[in-house]
Amino acid sequence: MARQLNIFMENRPGRLSSIAKILADQKINVIAFTIQDRGDFGLMEILIDKPEQAYLSLADKGYACALKEVLVVCAKDKSGNLYKLTELLFKNKINISQAHGYVMASEKQGICCLDVNLKDRKKIKISLKKSGFRILEDKDLSELL
Amino acid sequence: MAINYWDKKIEIIDRAALKKLQLKLLKETVQQALKTDFYKNRLRKCGITSANDIKSLKDIEKIPFTTKDDLRECYPYGLLAVSQDDVVRLHTSSGTTGIPTVIYHTKNDLNSWSDLVARCILATGVTHKDVFQNMMTYGLFTGGLGLHYGAEKVGATVIPAGPGNTKRQLQLMKDFSTTVVHATPSYMLHIGSKLEEMGFSLKDLKLKKAYLGAEPYSENTRKKIEKLFHIDAYNSYGLSEMNGPGVAFECVYKCGMHTWEDAYILEIIDPKTGKDLPEGKEGEIVLTTLRRKATPILRYRTRDLAFIHKGLCKCHRTHRRLSRITGRTDDMLIVNGVNVFPSQIEEVLMRIPQVGNNYQIFLKKDGALDKLIIKVEIYSKMFKGDLKEIDILKETIKDELRACIVIHPSVELHEPGALPVWEGKAKRVFDERPKL
Numbered sequence: 001m002a003r004q005l006n007i008f009m010e011n012r013p014g015r016l017s018s019i020a021k022i023l024a025d026q027k028i029n030v031i032a033f034t035i036q037d038r039g040d041f042g043l044m045e046i047l048i049d050k051p052e053q054a055y056l057s058l059a060d061k062g063y064a065c066a067l068k069e070v071l072v073v074c075a076k077d078k079s080g081n082l083y084k085l086t087e088l089l090f091k092n093k094i095n096i097s098q099a100h101g102y103v104m105a106s107e108k109q110g111i112c113c114l115d116v117n118l119k120d121r122k123k124i125k126i127s128l129k130k131s132g133f134r135i136l137e138d139k140d141l142s143e144l145l
Numbered sequence: 146m147a148i149n150y151w152d153k154k155i156e157i158i159d160r161a162a163l164k165k166l167q168l169k170l171l172k173e174t175v176q177q178a179l180k181t182d183f184y185k186n187r188l189r190k191c192g193i194t195s196a197n198d199i200k201s202l203k204d205i206e207k208i209p210f211t212t213k214d215d216l217r218e219c220y221p222y223g224l225l226a227v228s229q230d231d232v233v234r235l236h237t238s239s240g241t242t243g244i245p246t247v248i249y250h251t252k253n254d255l256n257s258w259s260d261l262v263a264r265c266i267l268a269t270g271v272t273h274k275d276v277f278q279n280m281m282t283y284g285l286f287t288g289g290l291g292l293h294y295g296a297e298k299v300g301a302t303v304i305p306a307g308p309g310n311t312k313r314q315l316q317l318m319k320d321f322s323t324t325v326v327h328a329t330p331s332y333m334l335h336i337g338s339k340l341e342e343m344g345f346s347l348k349d350l351k352l353k354k355a356y357l358g359a360e361p362y363s364e365n366t367r368k369k370i371e372k373l374f375h376i377d378a379y380n381s382y383g384l385s386e387m388n389g390p391g392v393a394f395e396c397v398y399k400c401g402m403h404t405w406e407d408a409y410i411l412e413i414i415d416p417k418t419g420k421d422l423p424e425g426k427e428g429e430i431v432l433t434t435l436r437r438k439a440t441p442i443l444r445y446r447t448r449d450l451a452f453i454h455k456g457l458c459k460c461h462r463t464h465r466r467l468s469r470i471t472g473r474t475d476d477m478l479i480v481n482g483v484n485v486f487p488s489q490i491e492e493v494l495m496r497i498p499q500v501g502n503n504y505q506i507f508l509k510k511d512g513a514l515d516k517l518i519i520k521v522e523i524y525s526k527m528f529k530g531d532l533k534e535i536d537i538l539k540e541t542i543k544d545e546l547r548a549c550i551v552i553h554p555s556v557e558l559h560e561p562g563a564l565p566v567w568e569g570k571a572k573r574v575f576d577e578r579p580k581l
Contacts, residue, residue: 006530006531008523008528008535008558008560009560010558010559010560010563015560036532038532038535038536040557040558041535041557041558041559041560043532043535059525062525062560062561062562063525063560063561064523064524064525064528064560064561065525065528065530066528066529066530067530068529068530068531098532
């Protein structure tokens with residue numbers, strides 16, 4: 001399992017840029033991010049190459065943030081692959097509560113970050129691997145770029 | 146102008162006789178208060194062990210003041226001066242820090258309270274022929290039930306509408322030809338602004354009078370409401386510690402609120418020194434109950450500021466007239482007629498672990514109604530990264546505040562460190578409402 005950084009942020013101009021500046025100063029590279037809006041505030045979920053370092057530098061500045069384990073699945077960018085992945089999770093009765101995904105066009109690879117509650121991690125990892133999916137760990141994130 | 150009295154003899158009693166009556170009732174009240182441990186201890190310390198130690202009205206100055214904190218410390222039974230078997234009702238109100246206060250009433254206490262309210266109602270020219278729509282909150286808040294029982298005693302047709310649901314209020318007024326209403330001035334303005342939008346016109350209504358209370362407002366607001374509805378509006382004063390409404394009320398001449406001095410001893414003191422102030426000088430209202438057996442209270446500091454009008458009223462009532470409330474000696478806020486202390490809000494916030502140290506309280510106007518906005522910082526160390534947990538936190542803060550202060554606040558969550566930090570005493574309350 002890899003970890004993404006979840007950050008509580010106020011919904012007003014300048015908040016995203018101040019987070020991005022801290023990451024830039026630390027030479028941390030952003031792989032993907034998404035923001036969920038709740039009116040006065042929002043939650044930023046961000047996948048970066050150095051999760052631990054990013055967490056420490058934001059926490060040090062007083063941000064309410066936390067590292068969260070997510071299932072980061074890497075697959076060939078090909079029609080039907082998302083179906084294959086989700087069908088597999090469905091058959092294992094795994095619910096996806098939050099998700100974001102993107103494609104690395106040059107690599108012809110798709111990345112899915114899934115917030116799932118895994119009881120039997122080993123089992124699902126094996127069956128995902130069997131079907132040709134790659135599951136990324138923290139250390140793999142820096143190699144993505 | 147026709148002047149009606151509920152109890153003419155006592156309402157126009159001459160001052161000398163009134164003072165004699167006050168002394169007699171004060172002695173009885175002290176005797177009654179001595180039945181409670183709280184007053185027994187407190188009065189002993191200043192040399193009062195029986196009613197005989199009160200020889201003149203002036204002797205009241207020997208008695209120490211009773212404060213809201215005293216009432217809190219006595220909660221729940223410390224000030225009960227009768228057997229619980231004789232109690233027929235109690236009203237509690239929220240204290241400044243979450244501990245409530247309680248006032249008990251015997252059957253006779255309730256009877257004398259509604260008699261006072263009946264006097265108020267007749268003093269405004271309302272009779273048993275009127276239809277009275279009570280738009281004040283019922284329940285533990287004394288505003289609703291207080292006027293309700295008084296109006297029933299007068300024999301008016303009472304519609305116990307309670308507050309809110311403006312369309313239904315207007316429908317009730319139209320269907321039952323309501324002639325008198327009781328509401329907060331804010332709510333009257335709100336109804337006035339919605340009247341046409343909701344498909345009504347002034348011609349549908351038979352409204353003649355309004356009783357306005359539970360929040361401070363100016364003479365201009367009274368005039369505005371009177372003009373808006375083509376009615377007469379009367380100022381009302383009361384507080385739960387002194388029963389509720391019915392302590393002081395305006396008569397048809399609308400020149401200050403007659404304070405029923407056969408039921409309360411009225412003093413205006415300098416809030417700093419505690420010394421009695423002469424008529425006409427603004428100070429803190431201090432009241433002593435004279436007719437309540439279940440919970441006698443001596444020299445209660447109301448924290449309300451006002452002054453006493455000089456001279457006699459054209460209605461011939463000899464009970465002195467209190468000005469409108471000009472302010473408070475503490476930081477109490479009045480939100481849509483409900484009393485709220487910033488300390489209550491702080492207490493609720495600080496027992497929620499996900500809330501940080503900093504918070505702000507904003508009061509704004511949403512149309513004619515008050516809006517309470519609480520801004521809180523979340524505590525970074527308690528954040529686990531889930532949006533759901535933040536949604537739950539927001540609901541928790543709202544629910545806990547509503548349970549404590551009885552009003553629905555809106556809650557805004559902020560990043561740690563986003564709200565200004567204060568050196569020294571923090572400014573946390575921002576009342577941005579235009580003055581009524």
